Amino acid sequence: MIDHLRVSVDGWTAVAGPGAEPDRFGCYWDLAEIEGWFGGLAVRADSEDRTGADGAHDGQPYFAARTVTLAGLLDAPDPAALLAAMRRLAGVLAGRRTGTLVVEEVATGITRSAECRLDVQGRAKRTGETSADWEITVYCPDPLRYGPPLQDSTGLPKSGGGLAWPLFTNGFLDWGQPGDPGQVILSNGGTADAPILFRATAGPLGLPEGFEISAGGRRLTYAAVVPPRQTIWIDTATGAVLAEGTADRRSELTHADWLHVPAADPETGVAGELTIQFTSLGGAYDEGAQLVAQWTEADT
The missing domain is CATH 2.40.30.200 (Elongation Factor Tu (Ef-tu); domain 3)
Known part of the structure; x- marks a missing residue:
C-alpha cells in the first residue's frame, strides 16, 4: 500500500x-x-563472449x-x-x-x-x-527523476585590491577589496549524478580566444571567439553546444569531459558537490562575462 x-x-x-x-x-x-x-x-x-575462454568482455x-x-x-x-x-x-x-x-x-x-x-x-x-x-x-x-531546478553563477576570476592605506581601519588591517575566484559550488542530494546546463555569456569586450569550464581535472574547453554579449550553451546531458540557443558549435569544443554533479554518499547521505572553475582562454579579462550553471538533484 x-x-x-x-x-x-x-x-x-x-x-x-x-x-x-x-x-x-x-x-x-x-x-x-x-x-x-x-x-x-x-x-x-x-x-561479448571471450574467445577460447570462460566469461565475457563486459x-x-x-x-x-x-x-x-x-x-x-x-x-x-x-x-x-x-x-x-x-x-x-x-x-x-x-x-x-x-x-x-x-x-x-x-x-x-x-x-x-x-x-x-x-x-x-x-x-x-x-x-x-x-x-x-x-x-x-x-x-x-x-x-532519472529530477528535482526542482537549481541555479548559480560566477564571473571570471579577478585578484583583490591588496593592502590599502591607511593600513589599519578601526584597529584592523585593511586588505582592500576582496577578489573573486571565478567559482561556483554545485550540490546534489540525489542518488544519481546530475547533468548540468551551462550558459556562458561574454560581456562588452568579448572573449577573443574562448573560455574553459573545469572541475576536478576535467574540462570543457570552448576554443573559439565569443563576440560581445554572445551566449554559448553547453548541455552535459545531451552533449549539445549551441550559440544563442540555436547555432551548433559542437566542433568548437576541443575538450569535452561531460561534467556531472556527483550523487550523495549512499552511506552517510551527505550531498555530493562539484566546484566549477570559469576561466578565459588566453588571459583576456571581460568584466561582464558570466557563467550560469543550471542543474537539479537527480534520483535513479
Missing part, C-alpha cells in the same frame, strides 16, 4: 492517502498503485528507460460526473502525447519529475454507478 503521494500528469492529479481533495468536478482520484517509479530499472550493457552498464503505471479508484458525485471523468482520463496526454510526470512525497516535501510520453492510454472500468477502477501507463525515455 502506498501513502502520502501526489501524482500529476498533463494537469490531471491523483492522491494516495490523507489530503485528497476532489477535482473541480467533484471527483476523487485515489492513487492505489504506482509501479516503475521507485527503483527497479533494467540495466543494459554490450557484452561493457559499460546503463539504465534502461522507465515505464510507470499508475492505478487507483475513481469516486464521482453522480453517474454523469463519472462518465465525464472517465472521458477526461482517456484524454490525458492523448492530444500532445508527451508531457511531465510529477510525483510529490507529501510527508517529506520531496518532489521529483520526469519527461514522459503516453505508453498505454488511460482507461477506466466501472465498479458501480458512481465509481470506477482506473489505470494509465507512461514511458520516460530518460530514467
Whole structure:
C-alpha cells in the first residue's frame, strides 16, 4: 500500500492517502498503485563472449528507460460526473502525447519529475454507478527523476585590491577589496549524478580566444571567439553546444569531459558537490562575462 503521494500528469492529479481533495468536478482520484517509479530499472550493457575462454568482455552498464503505471479508484458525485471523468482520463496526454510526470512525497516535501510520453492510454472500468477502477501507463525515455531546478553563477576570476592605506581601519588591517575566484559550488542530494546546463555569456569586450569550464581535472574547453554579449550553451546531458540557443558549435569544443554533479554518499547521505572553475582562454579579462550553471538533484 502506498501513502502520502501526489501524482500529476498533463494537469490531471491523483492522491494516495490523507489530503485528497476532489477535482473541480467533484471527483476523487485515489492513487492505489504506482509501479516503475521507485527503483527497479533494467540495466543494459554490450557484452561479448571471450574467445577460447570462460566469461565475457563486459561493457559499460546503463539504465534502461522507465515505464510507470499508475492505478487507483475513481469516486464521482453522480453517474454523469463519472462518465465525464472517465472521458477526461482517456484524454490525458492523448492530444500532445508527451508531457511531465510529477510525483510529490507529501510527508517529506520531496518532489521529483520526469519527461514522459503516453505508453498505454488511460482507461477506466466501472465498479458501480458512481465509481470506477482506473489505470494509465507512461514511458520516460530518460530514467532519472529530477528535482526542482537549481541555479548559480560566477564571473571570471579577478585578484583583490591588496593592502590599502591607511593600513589599519578601526584597529584592523585593511586588505582592500576582496577578489573573486571565478567559482561556483554545485550540490546534489540525489542518488544519481546530475547533468548540468551551462550558459556562458561574454560581456562588452568579448572573449577573443574562448573560455574553459573545469572541475576536478576535467574540462570543457570552448576554443573559439565569443563576440560581445554572445551566449554559448553547453548541455552535459545531451552533449549539445549551441550559440544563442540555436547555432551548433559542437566542433568548437576541443575538450569535452561531460561534467556531472556527483550523487550523495549512499552511506552517510551527505550531498555530493562539484566546484566549477570559469576561466578565459588566453588571459583576456571581460568584466561582464558570466557563467550560469543550471542543474537539479537527480534520483535513479
